[in-house]
Amino acid sequence: MAGSRPQQLPRASKRSEKGRVCAHEGCPTVISQYNKREKCWAHAEMKIPRLRGRNPAPAEG
Numbered sequence: 001m002a003g004s005r006p007q008q009l010p011r012a013s014k015r016s017e018k019g020r021v022c023a024h025e026g027c028p029t030v031i032s033q034y035n036k037r038e039k040c041w042a043h044a045e046m047k048i049p050r051l052r053g054r055n056p057a058p059a060e061g
Contacts (some may be wrong), residue, residue, distance in 0.1 A: 011056035015033045022029040031037070037044050 006044060013034055014036070016031075018033050020031045020033075020038075021027070022031060022040040022043055023038040024040070027040060027043055029040040029042070031040060039045075
């Protein structure tokens with residue numbers, strides 16, 4: 001049986017302070033310490049992912 005050399009552990013995830021609340025006025029949602037945004041999913045602006053290396057499908061019609 002062959003073994004392998006131990007590798008370095010991956011870096012720990014960045015965390016924000018616990019107990020943060022959504023920045024939208026009147027929203028009581030507590031945001032995860034791993035979420036770097038200031039607003040909850042319901043109030044955050046929509047982000048469109050960048051397509052890399054792929055052409056979008058042609059429009060039918």
